[in-house]
Amino acid sequence: MQAMKEKFRYSNFPFGVYALFAAIILVFLLSTNGTVSPTHLLNIARSAAPLGIVAMGQTIALLAGGLDLSVGATISMVNLVCASIMNGRSERILPGILISLGLCAMIGLANGIIITKFKMQPFLVTMAMSIIIEGGYYVYTQGIPSGNIPKSFRYLAEGWWGSLPVAFVIWIALWGLLSLILRKTTYGRRLYFTGASPVVAKQSGYPADGILISAYVLTSLLAGLAGLMLSAYVGVASMGVGTEYTLNSIAASVIGGAAFTGGIGSLEGTFPGVMILVVLQSLMTILGISNAGQYLSQGLVIAVMVAVNQFQMKKNK
Amino acid sequence: MTGSVKKQVKQAVPSMAVLGVMIAAAAILSPTFRNAYNIRNIAAQAAVLSVVAIAQCKVLFIGGIDMSVSSVISFSTILVALFSRDTMHTALFSILLALAAGALTGLINGIGIVTFQIPAMIITISTQAFLKGICLILMPGSGGKVNAEFAAFLKTRIGILNISILLAIAMYILAFFILHYTRFGRNIYAIGNGEVYAEQSGIKVKKNILIVYMISGMIAAFAGVLLSARISTGNPLVGDSYAMDSVAAAVVGGVSMNGGVGSVVGAFFGAVILTLINNIMNNMGISPYFQYIAKGIVLVASLMIFQIKRKEIK
Amino acid sequence: GCSSGGNGGGSSEDSQAETSGEGASSSSDEGTQEKIKVGYDIYFLGNSWSVQLYQEFKWNAENNYADKVDVTYVESDNDITKQIANIEDLIAQGVDVIITTPCDTTALNSTLQEAMDEGIKVILLAAAIDGDSYDSLITVDEKDFGATGAKWLVEQLDGKGKLIMLEGISGFSTNTLRQEGALEVFEEYPDIEIVADEDADWDYAKAKTVASDLLATYPEIDGVWSQGGAMTLGAIESFQAAGRDLVPMTGEDNNGYLKACVDNNMEGIAVGKPTWLTRVALDTALSLMNGEEVKKDNIYPVATIAGLKEMEEAYFPELSDDVWCGTELPEDVLKEVFK
Amino acid sequence: MEGAYVKNGRTILTGKNLSKQFNGNIVLEDVSITCREGSAIALVGENGAGKSTLMNMISGGLQPSDGTIELDGKAVSFRSSVDAREKGIAFAHQELSLMEEMTVGENIMLGREPGKGIWIDQKKLHEQAKEILQEIGYEMDVYAMVCDLSPAECQITEIAKAWSSNPRIFIFDEPTSSLNKEESEILFGFIKKILERNISVIMISHRMEDIYKTCDQVVVLKDGRFVFEAPLSETTEELLISKMVGRDFKNVYPERRKDKAERIKVSIRNGAVGTRVRGINIDVPEGTIVGIGGLEGQGQRELSRALFGLARFTGGDYFIDGKKVKIHSPADAIRHKISFVPEDRKSEGLCLALSVRENILSMVLKKNSRFGFMNKKAEDKDTEEGIRQLGIKVGHPRMKVSRLSGGNQQKIVFSKWIKTNPEILYLNEPTRGVDVQSKLEIYALIRELTRQGVSVVIFTSDMMELIGLSDEIYIMYEGRISGQISGREATEERIMQYSAKRAHTETEGEGSESV
């Protein structure tokens, strides 16, 4: 019993957020009087996949002691680039993916290098990067998004494997993989350590700059994957599809327990963080709460969630 | 200037230099840039952002951030548009109302931070969303009418500067002295340097944080008042861009997001730099598509050069 | 092309456009004098309609009016404060005419008044303001836009049924006007029930998400009224994804929507705000500079393409989904722009 | 009985039957303490015995879980440290509480700045701060930013800050852990002075010397309980230590190596760092401990950082095993099997946000993993071993290191760095804040490592440590080596001689000879 208690207290598993997630689901089911099928919940999970993936990236940036405000623009860019390259032809899927992710890697690299080598604040750098990307895709498209996504690629977002949406499965698989990397590999340990204190990491002989840069690259790549996923969902090139993802990904990470100080948080918390946000959104659409009402309740709920979560964390430590 | 004030003000030097280079380059490259009319425009355009930057600055100094300024600004334009009617009295009333609303928002932010320990970024994003909801209920589109007399008053020019920017400058001078030379101001820096230690030294940290967020809300609301005069109407979305821009202005001006470092002086230059980027690009006829890229590059590249020298900010 | 089909609504407007067109050609005859300096404020580049508006303006300025105008472009990004600043910058640069699409009905008033006080001619393109600080307004009736679709929908449903409404972005005047227009029509029919009225930001993806949430909630939806943009396309897709039968849906004269209607053999109506208004704006600019008398408010009725038949005639099977049919751009230019 | 050893002072404060729990862990149980005017109590005990916790309770920083505090005979409960300070209790903390981005003066005067009304008079503030420092006996630039200070200067600032509140009771928590001999002496003088003014002093220290020089009474804590109290005049060092440790104990340094080592492991020839440190010639034979001493700020810090690649040697050569090496970064150093215990554990040694486990294991990730994947069993074993080997007191291996007592934090830094199995070990004040017993255990461990062939260089300001541990001692003065003494022959006097002035000019000559 004592051992159990200790394990609970010192575990870095975010139990609190899961409890909140369960509560939200309960509210969801109660307030829709059961008119909503489990399939609809899975559908919500499906449409949450892009946010889920990019939020994992954001969490990694936060763990690295940074922040990435360019993920939204990156997602928008990937949508425009991959749609115009694929342009409905399935044989162009591969080049579309590769070029998109290649661009993302470059963006992450630029973010990381500027932040670490020039000691600039991540907020400023990634915000400027986001403006540059936006300009980049305006120049690229001349303001007219064009191209669409081939059916075979859209399967990623629209297909179902048995009773599970493909998008959801991909998200969970990525989660498992990244969680494994963060928790069980030397790289993951180094990332947490460096994020918590770059000075100590450097003195411990870690390639601290390299680790931080790799974190930003990873974040951008995940934003890229989210962009691909979103493109498969949207099906066409469309301007600014990623805009909302920047703040939402941060909110999801923080609801999940990530801190802005680096080294604190986990992907295990980000998952319910994302689900809480999207279930809430969907609940409000279903309840027919107007746009204004959505803002009202979103504000309220995020604040309350995080407050409850903070309280929980304090008690546990 | 003595003590750490000197160092804090020094943080603004790079932004001054960047501004200097920008002005010089623009003046050489574009003849229209130099005309008085244009300079007057820049001053008028910078007023609102520079005032919001003061609000943001104070919050950044204590190691927080205030994303709710955007909705406070929109809300404030709505209040002024709805209540300013046609006498100067009612206009004044509407301004007080707006300031009170700003203070209330700040109070809520502060309470969320000190009593519920919600990270500043999150609670202020929450109040931002909440207040935006209220804005949209009050005014789904733009509407109302700002008292014309009042709007005209803020646009009155004295020489090349209008009343708005003069008010902004006055606020900067006030903020400068308050932050650097009063107990309250020094407490803000101390809190930004380390809340726990500040508490141990007898500074009422919680109370100060509350006050700072309230002041931030009020200053943002005041920026909204200035903005309402500029757009003569209330609008639920008009403040949206100011949250990010105000942080950017402060950071460009050398204010650290970790608290305790920097000065409002820098934020002023930051705000002017951001305003100028747009103006210069319009003057040089840069294609709209490239304006974004240019803006991003100017933001980062100009400061990158200085950052190598600036003390490492963790 | 479909511009002719689009103009089926009113012949008088056609003639009006032509008259001003003649005005333009007459001014070009005189024209050995200096080009007029036009400041064009691109209000937005974030959706294909706004881009087509800009491209059509540019194409006109660079082709039909190349020897008469010299254009300075600024971009407002759908942001009132940026727009005010941009117009101030244009005033400072001493242009002769300002052509702008106001992002707000009142915010620009005093700035435009300032321009007029400086002797600059002000032309409002595709959006009106509350006030009279302009020399000429060239647009369509937004309320009519909402009402036209609504009337057609009510007809399709024989005056009864459950509807969902997909709105643009709360807070924009276009959005408010179109919504008002539609609601005024629906109010007259007590048997029409609006089960949901949601914002989908004129955005395809958002509309798709919203529509699938609504489909999951409401077993019966008889019709969709949409503010247009690409939202109707998103709604169509989510109906298909949910395996539900397609219902009458209103939309805008966007090629993709027309294609979808034709391909799915479904009833629809395309209401349009033509981008050839830019040509009228340039004409008006020249007339104003020549001191000619121009009509202050040029309000064109909306262009409509109603029903499958008209749609089949009107759409461009070989052009991109993003083309808007109310255009005078030659097909090869459209192809180039929407490549 | 009491009157026998208590200096005739009136009782100011008593803590009665105080207990403290953190999350159910009892760290202090039923401890009482009495402070009298003009009397100095020494509070001693092992790391984690609860000394800081006890002091935090009587100075308002923590609320006791149980027990009462009486001030002037009346029961009080301090709402906060501020409250306690207003009632005359000042606490110079072990873990310094300074604002990095503010000046020394602003830190000292924080919370009671002079000025009219709302305005602060910066000039007057710094003047007053200077006066306070002078009162204690130190000269410092009050306009310097704290982030630019040395640890000793920080410690002095912390003391001045506590003193500026005009206390009746002044608590020092390991005030000398960063101070050198002279600075410590100044502090002792100051303490004498304030005792004469009837101020009551409590001092926590792991240095017996400090205690005997300043205090008249001693209280010993062990495992959170009171074990012993006596006038210092009636105790011996050995007795105290045995009370702390709980068994008989001899304060001895491990035996030095007898033979002279042949192979030179590390040698620096004519090394220079920046403009200040020049002409450094040092040989570190394999399996020996080389101590580097001298007054504070004679270039030891620069030299130690350069040895580990944190700073660059701007001149001279660096040999390991006779081969010339270039060490430009910690990673380079680690590749050459060098370990380095940094001076400042909080900012350079530990990741405070992470757990004990993660900190201890941070240097052996490769060893404990296969194909990049961590092996939990191996890690658990390593953690457990590290904690046991140095007797680190932790509630749970997954506890945040920031929750540990100061000495235990230091041990974790040490543990982390010897986990790498280094061949060369550079130690910077390795026992700062570590209790007597653990110190000896660490010394024994260092000696054991040298037996296995590890070469150790130890930078220390603790004279006894320098003499007791080193096989060979170098003394630095103004950036140069001013003398070299064999550990066996070293005496305090000889070292002081070299520390005070540059002994001979031949240090340079020697350098050029060997090149």
Ligand SMILES: Nc1ncnc2c1ncn2[C@@H]1O[C@H](COP(=O)(O)OP(=O)(O)OP(=O)(O)O)[C@@H](O)[C@H]1O
């Ligand atoms: N899904 C998870 N979420 C949060 N923490 C996890 C998760 N999986 C493992 N951990 C943590 O990662 C570390 C290693 O985990 P592992 O699964 O190997 O063992 P464990 O039995 O959970 O650990 P322990 O028994 O030491 O608490 C431990 O800190 C564990 O608590």
Ligand SMILES: Nc1ncnc2c1ncn2[C@@H]1O[C@H](COP(=O)(O)OP(=O)(O)OP(=O)(O)O)[C@@H](O)[C@H]1O
């Ligand atoms: N906030 C806390 N939460 C949990 N445990 C704590 C906390 N603070 C102290 N402890 C524990 O209480 C015990 C006593 O700590 P304390 O700092 O009083 O020791 P100390 O005697 O001052 O040791 P040192 O000589 O190393 O400074 C330690 O085991 C420490 O881990």
Ligand SMILES: [Mg+2]
């Ligand atoms: Mg202690």
Ligand SMILES: [Mg+2]
């Ligand atoms: Mg201690």
